[in-house]
Amino acid sequence: MATINKAAVQIRATVVGNKRVGQYYQLIISIGEIANQCRPGNFVAINVGGESSRMVLRRAFAISRVSESSSFGGTMELIVAPHGSGSKWLCAQSEGTVLDVVVPLGTAFGIPTEPVRVLLIGGGYGSAPLFGLAETLHARGCRVDMLLGASTAGKIYAPMEGKRAVNSLRIFTEDGSMGQLGQVTDPIKSLIEDLDIAVIYSCGPMPMLSAINEITSGTNVIHQCAVEESMACGIGICMTCVIPVKDEAGNLSMLRSCIDGPVMDGASIAWEKTGQVI
Amino acid sequence: MNELDFSTTIGNAWFPSPIFTASGCASSGRELAQFFPLHDIGGVVTKSVMNKARHGRPTPRMAETPSGMLNSIGLQGPGIDAFIAKDIPYLIEQKARIIVSIAGETVEEYATLARKLRSVAGISALEVNISCPNVENRGLVFACDPDASRRVIDGVRRTIGGEIPIIAKLSPDVTDLVAIAQGVVESGADALALINTVLGMVINLDTMRPHLGGTTGGLSGPAIRPIAVRAIYQVHAALPKTPILGMGGVSTGRDALEMIAAGASAVSIGTASFTNPTALISVQSELKELLRIKGFESLRGAVGFAHRPEGVVQ
Numbered sequence: 001m002a003t004i005n006k007a008a009v010q011i012r013a014t015v016v017g018n019k020r021v022g023q024y025y026q027l028i029i030s031i032g033e034i035a036n037q038c039r040p041g042n043f044v045a046i047n048v049g050g051e052s053s054r055m056v057l058r059r060a061f062a063i064s065r066v067s068e069s070s071s072f073g074g075t076m077e078l079i080v081a082p083h084g085s086g087s088k089w090l091c092a093q094s095e096g097t098v099l100d101v102v103v104p105l106g107t108a109f110g111i112p113t114e115p116v117r118v119l120l121i122g123g124g125y126g127s128a129p130l131f132g133l134a135e136t137l138h139a140r141g142c143r144v145d146m147l148l149g150a151s152t153a154g155k156i157y158a159p160m161e162g163k164r165a166v167n168s169l170r171i172f173t174e175d176g177s178m179g180q181l182g183q184v185t186d187p188i189k190s191l192i193e194d195l196d197i198a199v200i201y202s203c204g205p206m207p208m209l210s211a212i213n214e215i216t217s218g219t220n221v222i223h224q225c226a227v228e229e230s231m232a233c234g235i236g237i238c239m240t241c242v243i244p245v246k247d248e249a250g251n252l253s254m255l256r257s258c259i260d261g262p263v264m265d266g267a268s269i270a271w272e273k274t275g276q277v278i
Numbered sequence: 279m280n281e282l283d284f285s286t287t288i289g290n291a292w293f294p295s296p297i298f299t300a301s302g303c304a305s306s307g308r309e310l311a312q313f314f315p316l317h318d319i320g321g322v323v324t325k326s327v328m329n330k331a332r333h334g335r336p337t338p339r340m341a342e343t344p345s346g347m348l349n350s351i352g353l354q355g356p357g358i359d360a361f362i363a364k365d366i367p368y369l370i371e372q373k374a375r376i377i378v379s380i381a382g383e384t385v386e387e388y389a390t391l392a393r394k395l396r397s398v399a400g401i402s403a404l405e406v407n408i409s410c411p412n413v414e415n416r417g418l419v420f421a422c423d424p425d426a427s428r429r430v431i432d433g434v435r436r437t438i439g440g441e442i443p444i445i446a447k448l449s450p451d452v453t454d455l456v457a458i459a460q461g462v463v464e465s466g467a468d469a470l471a472l473i474n475t476v477l478g479m480v481i482n483l484d485t486m487r488p489h490l491g492g493t494t495g496g497l498s499g500p501a502i503r504p505i506a507v508r509a510i511y512q513v514h515a516a517l518p519k520t521p522i523l524g525m526g527g528v529s530t531g532r533d534a535l536e537m538i539a540a541g542a543s544a545v546s547i548g549t550a551s552f553t554n555p556t557a558l559i560s561v562q563s564e565l566k567e568l569l570r571i572k573g574f575e576s577l578r579g580a581v582g583f584a585h586r587p588e589g590v591v592q
Binding site for chain 2: 003006008057229230231232233236239240241242252253275277278
């Protein structure tokens, strides 16, 4: 039985940096030694709105990377899109704000034991955790190629420093305002063959993950994807964030994306059944 | 100063603290145990379990609303056999006090569940959830029908015998809650759980359709607290000897004391655990402190205190 991330703790954590990056905000939050327990793919659940807020639910964000800073100790970086009232509140917090954070949560991307060739695919701000992952994979000796896609240039998140661990980076926008005109899924099939890809890591909207899985199914490529489903608690007790998953015998279960995910084996997900009664 | 007696009883079951989890808001305890020892709270009320494994409703299953949320889970669960095999032993190992919540689609299913639990050791009480709003057919909400409520409780009571206390969980979405409460107590319920979530709906303005996969959902959180306090007050006034497990939007010690003063002998924490995984612990310590400040020597002394005759001071 899957269990909650054994390293998960509830802490008070201080915002030590907040800057706007394109249409997103880059928040740096001091989390001390817990940073050592965070793996690429893990997420955090943060209280929003302050003491008298009418927002009762935590907001979940992927950890884009962790680092050791000389002045703040361990920190984590979040890339936040100010979409709803909770994320807008978080993006408006300045340095010094103390947040109630549960960290780290969920599963992490599996790192290959051999230095195989891997392809990282990000949609919108879903690219954020892929740069930390790229560094880990690069350190393992893997050749890392990356594809990023979004509807328009402002929604591409691709920091300069993040590209160091990446052999090649191609960008696709649906309006052609950055990189190539088209969808991030367009070149996957040929890249798998040309680069002899063993593992695809993906993070982004569910239709993108599903489209990638259609391409990898029937091949030997392993597809590890970070899924997205609306979540009330992040710690496995509300049962709202479920995803239909097949076991080896083909039996379907509704698994919690906060406990059995967010990183799941793409081949095990019953994509056609998401959002339905199974 | 004497030590505060914080204990409570529900039927013949004794608990060192009146603060419990709420069914459906703690799964079977494993996840919250990452944040505090389950032995430290009054009891764990497990997620309502049915006879067979159940997948539940489609996503999206939740929507945040002002000071609350709607959920539409639809009683997803492992089924009673897997629950007895895996979850009960875990809770016993954690030295948690266990209140098992059961739900069924028919009167017979409730009796079947009671029969399977009858011989299981280590259960302090049984919550009979006859009021889950997230079922396909609203006709299945037994707690909306006085006769159906009585039949379920009567069946469970006959099956389980007289040992284990039965707590009937009722819905506030009825015209005459007191009549339904009186009916289930006459049929053998030792206690009442008040309130289940309130039926609600959110329309998604992007799709211009109901947001939840299950169309309607149960509203919980601070938004429904005054409804819960009212329900507890009305039922305690009519049935002062029947213990009430109060719940609905409690997130602080003061909220819990409000329910206790209205007539609750114990209080469950539900949605607040989503906001704060250690809410049970903070509510517990805040409640203790408040009782001391207000001069109560025991929790029991505060139960129903809002009903005291004119002229009685604290």
